[in-house]
Structure formats: C-alpha cells, structure tokens
Amino acid sequence: MAYRGRFAPTPSGPLHFGSVVAALGSWLDARAHHGEWHLRIDDLDPPRIMAGAADEILVELERLGLTWDGPLVFQSERSADYADALVRLRKSAHVYRCDCSRKQIATAGLIGIDGPRYPGTCRDRSEVPATGSAWRLDVRGARVRFDDLLQGATGQDLDTAGGDFVLQRADQVYGYHLACVIDDAHSRFTHVVRGADLLDSTPRQIWLQRLLDLPTPAYLHLPVAIDARGEKLSKQTLATPVRDTRSVELLGQALTFLGHPPPAELIVGTGNDLLVWAIARWQRERIPLARARPATPGPAL
Secondary structure: OOOEEEEOOOOOOOOEHHHHHHHHHHHHHHHHOOOEEEEEEOOOOHHHOOOOHHHHHHHHHHHHOOOOOOOOEEHHHOHHHHHHHHHHHHHOOOEEEEOOOHHHHHHOOOEEOOEEOOOOOOOOOOOOOOOOOEEEEOOOOOEEEEEEOOOEEEEEEHHHHOOOEEEEOOOOOEOHHHHHHHHHHHOOOOEEEEEHHHHHHHHHHHHHHHHOOOOOOEEEEEOOEEOOOOOEOOOOOOOOEOOOOOHHHHHHHHHHHOOOOOOHHHHOOOHHHHHHHHHHHOOHHHOOOOOEOOOOOOOOO
8 A cells, every 4th residue: 555644733732842853853754655645633622722813823834845636624514424424432331421520530539641540430330420421441351462563562551551541531632542543534534644642642542443443553752852951842831833934944954853964055945855865865773762852942933
C-alpha cells in the first residue's frame, strides 16, 4: 500500500516551534517515501478552539512550503462516524456509562501516566447512571505492544497505566482517542508521525482499532521540544508563535532539532531549496529519541 501520512493540529492557537517540528517531520517522512501528506483539523473540543486559529495554521503551513494532498478534513464535521463506532462498541459490552467527577477520581488516589487514574467505580454498578453521563471503555486485561519506527518496542497495560478512558463526555463531545482512530482509518493512513508526547496514547488507540476491526498504521513518535523550564512547548504553556520568523530560518532550526542540520549556504537561500535538500537526505535513524530544547532559542521559539 502506498504511503499516506498526516498532520492533525488542534486549532487552539497559532503554530509554535514544537508544532512546526511535528509538521515538518511528518511531511518529510511522507515525501521521502514518495507518499501523500494530508491535513486534518482536530477541532473536536469547542472550549479549546480559538477563533481564526485554523486559518492561521493553514497560512503558516503554506508559508513554510508544507503543501498537503487531498481535501482538508475537520473533525467537527465527522460526528456521525464517531456515533456509529460508539454504537458498535456498546453492542460488544466493552462500554459503560460513568458519572464520576474529576474530583471523585482524584480522591481515589490512584496515579497513572497522565495523573489520577480512573478506579473503575462505575464498571459494575447495578444502577446505571443517567443519560447525562460519559461513556467509558473497560480496559481490564488490555495489554498492547507495538514497535515504534523511532522509539522501538513499546508496551502498556492499559488498566494500570490510565484506567478506563472516555469515549464520549457527558457534554456529548467525543473523546480524542475514538475520533482519532476513526478518522485515521477513514482516511486510510498507513503512517502516523507525531510527537512523543502522544506515545503513551498510542496503545489506547491500537486497542480501539482491534476492538473495531480497523487497520493499525505504522507509528513514529518524534522528539518533543521543551522550554527552559523543561516543559513541553505548547499553546497551553504559552509557547511563542512562529509567524514572525523567516521561513527558511525556521525550517533550518526544525531540521537541526530533528537531527538533519542543513549547510549554512541553504539558510540564506529559499525554503523550497531547503526542503528539496531535506527530502533527499531524510533518514529516520538520524532523528534523536529524547525531548530537547529548541535548537536556536530566541523570541520566535
């Protein structure tokens, strides 16, 4: 099957250096393997969406020369497919209603990879919570192992790592893992290249793929850029937008971060020349494994 990859930003703010690294890494891996690179806007969660951010992301990607194939996809327009998948899971008895609050979950005192771990309070309740509750996936006994194209062998016991996770919130918003799995399968993506901050999410998504009889793409998790405090660069930590950085300089910084430092003469040229150079020299084994600070700290990072 031909290579089909993607970049799926959340429009909660403009692109920062960390998101440029993820976009460029996924774009280069697709282009270096003569594949397609698609763009999906993960605008599933209304409270997180910033007005105008999606348009700004598109403009920035075009400025950098990271062109995409096929039509643009918005998760906010795909709820029907998520609903169908949830119905299938409910019929398989892997799903149950839960009305536990975050405070109740935290009070249980169980800690997982993302913080408080759900203790399974509503799994076997004789009284089913009201309709205004979330749907959770029962992951007792679920163990997943996969080989990441960069990080190597990765395994997880889903119950002890995070516990039963939400497929649809009480406010009817579908969970990230369910939406991501359905959309990746719908678009027939063969490869998912994204930041290593999502490495622990991948076993949950693979488990959903198995339950729904969907194909599992190859995964490659790139190093994550961190700031001076050791925190991941993100919109939540107010990472500086890159809109005012020259495209060729920004691409050069991102390539260096990804283990592919370009020659100095290309940094004074055009972004297109730099991308042509990068496609020809892209090698997964040169990408560093660990999180790292941006290659060239400064106001644009």
